[in-house]
Amino acid sequence: MIDITRPGKNMLSLNSPVMAASGVLGFGDAYRDIINFEVLGALVTNPVTYEPYSPAGGMRVVHLDAGCVVHTGMPNPGLSKVLAKYRDLWTMLPLPVILHLVGTTPEHVRKSASRVEVEDAVNALELGLNDDITPEEAHQLVRAAVERTEKPVMVRLPLQDAYAIADAVVEAGAATLVVAAPPRGTGRDKFSGQLVTGRVYGPLVLPIALRVVERLAQRINIPLIGAGGIHAPQDARDYIEAGAVAVQVDAVTWIHPKMLEIIARDLSGLVVTREVGALPDEWYPGIGETTSKMKREGPPPE
Amino acid sequence: MIDITRPGKNMLSLNSPVMAASGVLGFGDAYRDIINFEVLGALVTNPVTYEPYSPAGGMRVVHLDAGCVVHTGMPNPGLSKVLAKYRDLWTMLPLPVILHLVGTTPEHVRKSASRVEVEDAVNALELGLNDDITPEEAHQLVRAAVERTEKPVMVRLPLQDAYAIADAVVEAGAATLVVAAPPRGTGRDKFSGQLVTGRVYGPLVLPIALRVVERLAQRINIPLIGAGGIHAPQDARDYIEAGAVAVQVDAVTWIHPKMLEIIARDLSGLVVTREVGALPDEWYPGIGETTSKMKREGPPPE
Amino acid sequence: MKDTLAIIERVRRINPQVQHLELAVDESLAKVKPGQSLLVRVAPFSPTPGEENWHPYLREQWWPVGLNNNKVIVERPTGIRYEPGQVINAMGLLGQPLRFRRTLRNVLLLAYNSTPTALLMTIPWLLGNKVAVTLVLVGSATEYGTQHLPPEVEVLRGSPGKEEKTLIWPNQVLTAGWADQVFVVVAADDERLRFQRVLELFQTLRKDVPKNYLFGVFQPMLACGVGACWCCAVTQKESGHKLICQDGPAFDLMTMDFK
Amino acid sequence: MKDTLAIIERVRRINPQVQHLELAVDESLAKVKPGQSLLVRVAPFSPTPGEENWHPYLREQWWPVGLNNNKVIVERPTGIRYEPGQVINAMGLLGQPLRFRRTLRNVLLLAYNSTPTALLMTIPWLLGNKVAVTLVLVGSATEYGTQHLPPEVEVLRGSPGKEEKTLIWPNQVLTAGWADQVFVVVAADDERLRFQRVLELFQTLRKDVPKNYLFGVFQPMLACGVGACWCCAVTQKESGHKLICQDGPAFDLMTMDFK
Numbered sequence A, B: 001m002i003d004i005t006r007p008g009k010n011m012l013s014l015n016s017p018v019m020a021a022s023g024v025l026g027f028g029d030a031y032r033d034i035i036n037f038e039v040l041g042a043l044v045t046n047p048v049t050y051e052p053y054s055p056a057g058g059m060r061v062v063h064l065d066a067g068c069v070v071h072t073g074m075p076n077p078g079l080s081k082v083l084a085k086y087r088d089l090w091t092m093l094p095l096p097v098i099l100h101l102v103g104t105t106p107e108h109v110r111k112s113a114s115r116v117e118v119e120d121a122v123n124a125l126e127l128g129l130n131d132d133i134t135p136e137e138a139h140q141l142v143r144a145a146v147e148r149t150e151k152p153v154m155v156r157l158p159l160q161d162a163y164a165i166a167d168a169v170v171e172a173g174a175a176t177l178v179v180a181a182p183p184r185g186t187g188r189d190k191f192s193g194q195l196v197t198g199r200v201y202g203p204l205v206l207p208i209a210l211r212v213v214e215r216l217a218q219r220i221n222i223p224l225i226g227a228g229g230i231h232a233p234q235d236a237r238d239y240i241e242a243g244a245v246a247v248q249v250d251a252v253t254w255i256h257p258k259m260l261e262i263i264a265r266d267l268s269g270l271v272v273t274r275e276v277g278a279l280p281d282e283w284y285p286g287i288g289e290t291t292s293k294m295k296r297e298g299p300p301p302e
Numbered sequence C, D: 001m002k003d004t005l006a007i008i009e010r011v012r013r014i015n016p017q018v019q020h021l022e023l024a025v026d027e028s029l030a031k032v033k034p035g036q037s038l039l040v041r042v043a044p045f046s047p048t049p050g051e052e053n054w055h056p057y058l059r060e061q062w063w064p065v066g067l068n069n070n071k072v073i074v075e076r077p078t079g080i081r082y083e084p085g086q087v088i089n090a091m092g093l094l095g096q097p098l099r100f101r102r103t104l105r106n107v108l109l110l111a112y113n114s115t116p117t118a119l120l121m122t123i124p125w126l127l128g129n130k131v132a133v134t135l136v137l138v139g140s141a142t143e144y145g146t147q148h149l150p151p152e153v154e155v156l157r158g159s160p161g162k163e164e165k166t167l168i169w170p171n172q173v174l175t176a177g178w179a180d181q182v183f184v185v186v187a188a189d190d191e192r193l194r195f196q197r198v199l200e201l202f203q204t205l206r207k208d209v210p211k212n213y214l215f216g217v218f219q220p221m222l223a224c225g226v227g228a229c230w231c232c233a234v235t236q237k238e239s240g241h242k243l244i245c246q247d248g249p250a251f252d253l254m255t256m257d258f259k
């Protein structure tokens, strides 16, 4: 069992350190005939707001070289309808359910958290924060959730502002940091000729997010979940090596749904790094200690 | 002529809005038999420090999916030797020379700026700032340069912190913002099995940096130069449309040196965006007004 | 929905715009009906970082245009090279079959600045059921060669030219009045705007545009294709959000909330 | 340095590890000398975003192993498919020719956990000048098949096995003493560490390792390959920084500052 939240009441422990990021598996109904959900650590739901939201207008998916920009807005029927529609499914699923709540306003977050507190089908909240949020706003939103529920409140940080707001979020009582939401970006849609702003997915997100996880792992003392650009088992292992306790896989699931399962199955193995001065063929994965622990207990490596 | 610095004494105007980023063309000696330098706006030199620096140890270049991580350290023989070695070449070059000075310490920056002030072969400074720099530190480094030279002091912002430090840098007297230096990231080298931290290059940097330029162009009132992930003429045009007056091309030059020239030749054309409500085939590039101006004078588009 | 492997058994050039691939597919995919499609990845799958080619990145939507002894025939643009024997990854079936009226005699298929590919699977089905089919090609669709279509299909071409004029074709009022149902595909550049124009046109061509008459067949860029990512959500006037990849591809244009 | 197009005229499988490509090249590239190489991009060039395949992203360093009537023969790993007639983009020539001693009688070529590819261009040149060549293969290099090399080349193989033991080959002291010059290639995983081990070995094999005797042929991943990016900078004990792509690929291991 892998503890993905800080110790305490309602602490969340998973069978597998691998889950799909919010927005990837829908509300648990999609992909059920393709992916074996039992090998996953948890279901993170699509983003939900207290009130219903309409889809964004214009082009939604822009193809890029080895990646894409996705602009959806936040279409969802609102918390009550989502719970009414999916509660029974979630209860039947063989894994914990983490509800992704978009951090709209403190008032809505408070109401949503109170609602979720009495909802047995939901095991934890994951709070999504707006890009360019200030540490104070982030603190306020996290407090709003933490004050109204005893369930763990995980917080997904925007990549751009992860360093700036991490401490405020931890201080406000976050149970886990998810690092990070996909970076926002602007790409030109070749069909319409328009510039479209949305979230950026692709393998090149990995190095950027991985470094943020590496560095936050040095200074944050609650569990981190690594997310961004994972396309293969080794990518997921890289996050564990960098100090994450678990990972969230995103766009590769759309491309190869089975890859999510392959990554989940793979990550039961150990991950080790080459010792200083050792040649690569004197070292191989599967032997020795995992470094995530060493790293977090030892001095910063650089 | 394109004004790339704010108005004033020694203002820098270029024949072309296209140049290569620091680190891409060396000190002006490489690529001379492959690229026609005359079509470029300026030569931005490789990074220089006041004192000599040795190369970084370990793996330097890590191949990724559609990109790479490059970890060089800052190898250079120091400002005096660089000037001694390249002054004559720079004087002979058919384009202005912008010396990229790494912002090490205020003291070194002050000394370097004083040195460059009396150096006819150098037309402007571009100051490189460390990632994770605070606005106060950035302000101090820019002041250190501005106080000692009347040449324009352009400042290349780190992508991660561009929003946070831009205002401080402008306030300190920067002549131009270059947005942005490649993001830092960590990638696994497949030969050594090691995680390597360095700068990330690849097409997927474009959407991330482009959005930062788009947004900074709304609030900054000195010229912006767009940089990051440009691999084709349309990518460079996207930065102009987003509000940049010029662009810096990076890694594609290593892959296709001629692409730098192709982009430079291409960007003499106009760039327009589709009007709201128009269909794409009622619109085509080369007709109408450029939007960079409209954008910067009108209200924020979203 | 199944994630399967398929084999390209035959490649045929049809006209300057398109080629047909005959695919040996999993039997679940051979049950494809008009309106349904496949989500395909051509690059070989690899679980090792750096080994898979991410160009292109997302899956492509491939449209069947016919069946041949359980082989699915799909229509793809020319200019991409496919090899007989090539193994591809095909997910399907995407979306819902088109809902034809019970008492159907005349169907109008309209392609507006897009190849009619996504509509062609209807043709064998409709002709087999003795329904008359008229295919109207307007805008850049006029360039699409139709020699390979059954001779029973009446083909009408608009005159190519400036955009505003391209929504005109011969006997426009007649064809619109005579049709029991109309299915429309438009260019991917801005489906919403184009479908709005088509709707406006039919509102001038007919006294009233009834429900269950004028359908847009939506083919936006998809991310997941299976109802997970909500990238393809559209708003309907009365029944809230629908997902194109699940509830579509065809929606009654009268019910759409284009804002 | 020139940016040219070349044509793959012939593809020959040589052994399970490598294939040889015969390239029709620009005449400037046909002047290649032992030690020099090409920077190649196989994907077709396109100035339109989204059209070029960035897999792989950076150029590859291709090592000539011989010339055949102005055709350059390069050695590439098996498992990549090249087509006769394929046009590729080749920049060159990279680096400096190896500096052989004037009075050269015996040369030792050593490949340590790497195919000897980067050294093979020396063989026709040395044999032509009546210099005896010994090729030592240690570590995973022992797997490299040498049937295609001229029979005059003496091939010595270490025993494959655990890393510490692989820097051993038959008649080690003799071969090291007898050689006038030694050129070494090592695996790309950690050239610095591996060259250090080779240097230490020779320091035990010979009373003194003279200057201009033991050369490492460096082949790191390159970004620019033309002396612009400084990604390949190395530090020398006396003469400061050198660039592998310009001043290399071979450096006297005695002059290197490995820190």
Ligand SMILES: Cc1cc2nc3c(=O)[nH]c(=O)nc-3n(C[C@H](O)[C@H](O)[C@H](O)COP(=O)(O)OP(=O)(O)OC[C@H]3O[C@@H](n4cnc5c(N)ncnc54)[C@H](O)[C@@H]3O)c2cc1C
Binding pocket: A047, A049, A054, A055, A056, A057, A058, A059, A070, A071, A072, A073, A074, A102, A104, A195, A196, A197, A198, A199, B301, B302
């Ligand atoms: C509560 C909330 C949560 C959000 N969460 C997410 C999220 O998780 N992921 C995410 O990607 N976005 C998210 N967004 C932002 C979203 O992408 C849109 O920016 C926002 O929802 C506007 O969409 P809309 O449907 O309301 O209106 P739109 O029709 O999309 O237009 C609203 C404004 O955005 C501009 N605009 C429209 N389309 C584009 C485009 N393609 N590119 C640039 N500008 C455009 C328009 O000019 C207009 O000013 C969220 C927004 C809100 C309010």
Ligand SMILES: Cc1cc2nc3c(=O)[nH]c(=O)nc-3n(C[C@H](O)[C@H](O)[C@H](O)COP(=O)(O)OP(=O)(O)OC[C@H]3O[C@@H](n4cnc5c(N)ncnc54)[C@H](O)[C@@H]3O)c2cc1C
Binding pocket: A301, A302, B047, B049, B054, B055, B056, B057, B058, B059, B070, B071, B072, B073, B074, B102, B104, B195, B196, B197, B198, B199
């Ligand atoms: C003035 C200055 C300017 C710089 N400018 C740049 C720049 O423009 N671009 C840029 O990319 N970097 C830049 N760096 C950072 C650079 O990449 C290195 O982090 C730094 O130079 C250390 O390199 P080194 O040669 O001094 O020592 P190294 O031998 O590289 O080692 C120094 C430390 O870094 C760690 N380290 C070594 N290699 C790696 C690696 N591959 N990945 C992670 N950690 C490693 C080591 O463990 C050690 O603690 C700059 C550094 C300085 C001091």
Ligand SMILES: Cc1cc2nc3c(=O)[nH]c(=O)nc-3n(C[C@@H](O)[C@H](O)[C@H](O)COP(=O)(O)O)c2cc1C
Binding pocket: A102, A103, A104, A105, A127, A128, A129, A130, A131, A132, A158, A181, A182, A184, A197, A199, B302
């Ligand atoms: C209240 C609110 C919540 C949001 N939540 C998220 C979120 O969880 N994740 C995310 O990436 N974006 C989220 N967004 C979108 C913002 O990232 C985005 O910056 C905002 O919509 C403005 O878009 P722009 O920067 O393109 O102008 C949210 C936006 C708002 C207004």
Ligand SMILES: Cc1cc2nc3c(=O)[nH]c(=O)nc-3n(C[C@@H](O)[C@H](O)[C@H](O)COP(=O)(O)O)c2cc1C
Binding pocket: A302, B102, B103, B104, B105, B127, B128, B129, B130, B131, B158, B181, B182, B184, B197, B199
């Ligand atoms: C004084 C100084 C100046 C630097 N200048 C730059 C620079 O101009 N551009 C850049 O990207 N990185 C620069 N760096 C590198 C830093 O970005 C980098 O964060 C730092 O070396 C620590 O690396 P790490 O984050 O991997 O630990 C500089 C570093 C230092 C110490």
Ligand code: FES
Binding pocket: C222, C223, C224, C225, C226, C227, C228, C229, C230, C231, C232, C233, C243, C244, C245, C246
């Ligand atoms: S494409 Fe993902 S829900 Fe339709």
Ligand code: FES
Binding pocket: D222, D223, D224, D225, D226, D227, D228, D229, D230, D231, D232, D233, D243, D244, D245, D246
């Ligand atoms: S690889 Fe760029 S300087 Fe050598």
